[in-house]
Amino acid sequence: MLAKARSGVLCLPNEYSNPERRQTAEMIVRISKGTFPLDRLSDAEHALAASEAALRDALQQMPGLVRYYVAIDRDAGQLTNTSVWDSLEHATAMSQLAPMLAQRPVLEAAGVTFEPITNHDTLWTITP
Numbered sequence: 001m002l003a004k005a006r007s008g009v010l011c012l013p014n015e016y017s018n019p020e021r022r023q024t025a026e027m028i029v030r031i032s033k034g035t036f037p038l039d040r041l042s043d044a045e046h047a048l049a050a051s052e053a054a055l056r057d058a059l060q061q062m063p064g065l066v067r068y069y070v071a072i073d074r075d076a077g078q079l080t081n082t083s084v085w086d087s088l089e090h091a092t093a094m095s096q097l098a099p100m101l102a103q104r105p106v107l108e109a110a111g112v113t114f115e116p117i118t119n120h121d122t123l124w125t126i127t128p
Contacts, residue, residue, distance in 0.1 A: 027066060028091040029120045032081040040111030041074055047110035048072060048079055051103050058099040064090025079112065091119050 036044040048070060059068050066084040073079070085091035094100060095117070104114070 027122045027125070028085040028088050029122060030083045030085060030091045030094060030117065031120065032114065032117045034079045034107065034112040034114045036077050036079070036111040036113070038077045041077065043110040044077075044079065044107070044112050045072060045074070047107050047112070051106070054099050054103060058097060062090065062093065062097070064093075088119060 052070070059065060064086040066086060067082075068084075069080070069082045071080045071082070083091070083094070108114075
């Protein structure tokens with residue numbers, strides 16, 4: 001469940017989070033952004049938090065997943081799902097993941113409007 005802080009974050013590591021792999025592999029950052037009216041904050045936050053139960057197992061089984069973050073900006077009425085992948089092929093497979101597709105109408109019913117999902121090549125990283 002999301003923490004009661006300004007921003008809540010869910011992070012899912014897997015076998016690709018190995019530091020040696022991060023340093024040598026090209027990564028893809030997949031970003032899904034949504035907005036919601038501030039008067040629907042509670043609805044959006046509850047739907048987003050509940051999505052963990054529906055998505056965690058399926059996401060952890062996805063080949064190539066390095067990290068997955070779910071975050072919310074309660075002041076601006078925005079949410080972001082950011083994932084890091086080992087290839088564009090693996091990143092775009094998210095578009096067909098049935099549990100993910102089933103969550104979209106749930107979040108839309110909670111007032112969330114989504115922007116088009118984008119996939120980004122990494123140019124450089126910092127791994128402290």
